[in-house]
Amino acid sequence: MLTTAIQYSLKIDTTEHLGIKEYTYTCYGDSENKNIFYVVPEIPIFFGQESKPDFLFYKYRKEEQQGGYAQFTVKLPVPTQSEGEKIKTQLYKGISPQLAAKSRLIVKYVQAENKLTADPTNKANQEAREKAFKNTGLTEEQAKKYVVAYDPKGDGEQFLGRLMPDENKIELRQPRYTSAQASLIINENKVFYSQQPTPLSPSGLGNNDTVFSLSLTGLGATLFENVLKGTPSNASVGIRYNFTLDASLPAVKVIVTYDSEKMKTVAQTITRHTWSADEKEITREFSEKGAVKVSVIPGLSPQEMGMKDEQYNAWIKTFEDWGQAQLQQILSSQTGLDMSLDLLNDAGSFDKFKESLKNTQSFTRVYEENRVVPFSIAPQAQLPSILSIVGAGKVDDYFKEYDLDDPFFQFIQPEFYVSQDLAKYNIENIIVIAKYDDNHVSTLRFDNKNSAPQKTEKWYIDKKLGRTYSYSYTVNFSGLHSKPYHSGKIDVTDSLVQYINMAQCGIVYAQVDSLLDEQAWKTFSQVLLKAQYSDPAHDIELKSDVQLLNVSTPPKPFIYPVGMKPENPIYFTTDYYTRDGGRFTYIEPGIEPSSQLPGYGSTRANQIQIMNALPRKTSYSIFFIASKKDVLIITFDMTVNYKTYKFKQTQSINLEEKDLEEKTTRRNLTFGFLPDGTDDIPEITYSGTVIYNDERDPKPIEGKVSGSSFAVVVNC
Known part of the structure; x- marks a missing residue:
């Protein structure tokens, strides 16, 4: 498994990519195999072939109206074979x-x-x-x-x-991303800030080719053109990817804290105007006022890690960013909104965000070292200008300006995109009906075999209607109790590109991710996940889903097409079965408990994470001291008892005369403990018997182990 404890960033010379001569990669080690390294590209770049970027921009004007449209493809390049050899050489020397x-x-x-x-x-x-x-x-x-x-x-x-690593056996791999997103970031003089997620997410595979299509206002079009055409400007256009992957934490502790009352108080001091002007500054204020806090407590110094200060600080920063991502994920599960503390713009309007705070609860969650967690990686960079890629002689081929009053442009032809993962949501087909007027109607059909973008017929513009049209769509699902989703009429002006986001089409959906690694499955034999959703107020009957997970059976997502926007949370619970016959129910701190279903938690987000419920491994050293060789048998039992969870772990040691050759005999017992932040402090006890090889009565052994002690001494 990928570990962030071993990582090395390097730069290689390259001629493979548009607009850059040097590329940066970060290599992460593997917790089990010293020869495996996971390579993460750090710089988003334009996709293109033969020195031609896949880029199109046009600006239009009509009387006093103006605007623009841009479409381009960005990628995170996986190293070629020749680049891979350069990476291996630098990696071997630098690690x-x-x-x-x-x-x-x-x-x-x-x-x-x-x-x-x-x-x-x-x-x-x-x-x-x-x-x-x-x-x-x-x-x-x-x-x-x-x-x-x-x-x-x-x-x-x-x-x-x-x-x-063995120099000739180094193997470079791409991490397995559990989720992938991409956003366009626009800055101007540090005042104007905008971040727009792309509706079509990157695949998480290969080069992660990602198409960006956006309509721009007149001001936005001018800004965008100035930056990417190469005109001197204080503005910038950048791309930010957000990947999530499973990784093990190194010697660091991350504490994530959220105070709902302080959050509400801070929100009351923020005016609507301030919120609109600079959301980034406001999110910093939440942190400074103690409403949210991410504390990173490293266990080792830069020297102890073998890192330079700059590298060490960047390493710590990744955990701060990761802690923020965990905070956002927990808040999203409580509210159902994208509670990104980077912008919070997807939470909708300012009023909607403030209203959502009523649904949040305070929490503290502690992440310990050597624990498998959903880790976040966010490669980002400013895009180079098209001028720097193609030269002054060809730059105008990529930037066009049109007069929409010209008869040549007196038609519109809208184009529709759908997500490429229709099967993920059990979608049979999507029927789109686009209408300009009663005589100009186009019907488009998308399904698993045909999910490529489709255009309507050309509609010549009527002066009364202008560039306004409407569309509606129906999403049909497979499966029992599935209800089709009807979008209703959607009116559009000017924009000729429309996206249909499957996740917002009347689907109750939660991706189920297991964060139990090979070591965790040595403790657990299986995990039982039960999830359910219902909405009696809208005649949506109860759907229950039960999954039995083990080391060879991965989880499946919870999918329930209900034909309307989900208004209730998904309720779920997890029962953990240990290999020694134990069983307990566990929900992570920060997950809102259900008042109607004891032992269940609720989530309004689109993810359920099956965590390792016993991530903290603690080894106890048991020393048996026998000054004389007069002991025949020793039996010893040690028990960790969680009374609230009604869960016990017991391990035994049995020693015979032949095992007691030395004066002191040592054995180790390792137990798994619940994460910090749980409301149950375990009682640790031990008992046993010493049987002598003479006429003495057996000697009982019993006692308690304090929380700070890791050794037990048994005087025989």
Whole structure:
């Protein structure tokens, strides 16, 4: 699995891409295989062939009206074979300092482990061992191998050879993105700021080719033309991708806090005018007033990580951004709105945003190291000018200006786009009826076999109607209880490109993502997910969905076509079954609980995440001290008891006479714990019996383990 603990950014010379001579990639390591690295392109660029960008811009005028339209394709290029070889060469040379630092951390851990063995009752030794182990980012199985291989005479970098990738075996892979979005960002003199998500999301695969189509006002068209044509300007046009992927956290703790009352108070001080003028400044105010807070607590310094200060600060910044994304996701699940703290513009109007705050609840969520989380990566960059790509002699081929009063342009031909993932929503077909007048009507049909953009017939403009037309569409679904969605009449003026977003077509939808990695499935045998939706007020009957997940059975999305905009949340619960026979119900902190369905949480977002409910692995060292060889058998049980969750974990140690050759015998027991922020502090107890090989009565063993202790000493 991708780990953010090992990452290296590099630049390579390239002639493969339009408008740039140098390209930046970031490579992330793998938590299991030292030769695998995941490559993330950092710079969005124009798509094109033979030095011709896939770009079109035209500005139009009609009497006193003016505007513009732009369509272009942007990509995040996967490295070619020749570029891949350059990346491998730089990566092998550049990653060494980080891996040398990791070797030093492992050596410190082994030394702490040996020190604890020598003096198991020393509390400082217990705490030092636990901290050193967490800093390595290793699993218990991996750590044991280094303990065996440790050379007391070696230096701190004695494991560098084990950690370094084999130069000829380095394998570059693309991360598996669980979601992908792209936005157009426009800035002018740091005053005008606009971010527009593209209706057609990138695929999350390959070069992530993404088509941007936008209609512009007269002012917007002039600004856009000046920037991308190459005219000197203080404005910029950029592209920002947002990818989510599963990754393991390194030695860092991220605490996300939201205070609903402070949020409401701050919102009351913001006027409608201020909100419209500068939303970015307002979102900063939410943070400064304590309404929202993301705290990143690194466990290691730049030197301990083997990073330069600049690289380390950028590394910390990724966790701050990631924490903000988690905050937005939780708030979205509570409100059903896109609560992006970058802009919040998709929450609709200012009043709608303030109204939505009534539905939010305060929460604190803690993310620990070595936990699998949905991590966010956001490559972004300003687009180069078309002038810099094609030269002054050809730039006018890409920028056109039209007089709409010219008879040649006296017709319109609207074009319709639909999402490319119709099967994802169980859609059979989409019927679009576009109408200019009673004599000019076009019917378009989209389905899984034909989802490419379609145009209407050419409609010559009537002076009374002008450039106004209307359309409606019906979405038909497959499956039991599915209801078609009817959009109703939609009136349009001037805009000739329309998008139909499937996610907004009367579908109750939630992508279900499992964040249980290979290590988590060693603890759990299966997870039972139950989800349901109903709306009695609109005669929408209850639909229940039950999924049994295990290591070989991934989750499926919850889909319920209801024929109208969903007004209620999806209710869901997760039952976790451990391999030792335990069972408990768990919902992450921050998920709003249901008052009607005990044990259920609710979400208005389009995602349900199945988290590792026992992410914090803690190892306890049990020391059996027998000064005389008079012990026949020792039985030992250790129990972690969550009373609120009605969940117990018990592990046993059984020792016979042959196991007790040394004066001190050590065994380790590792337990999984619920995340910080849960309302149940476990009780940790142990019990057992010492049976002697003489006539003495068996000796009972019993006691409690405090929360800060990681060792138990049994005097036999």
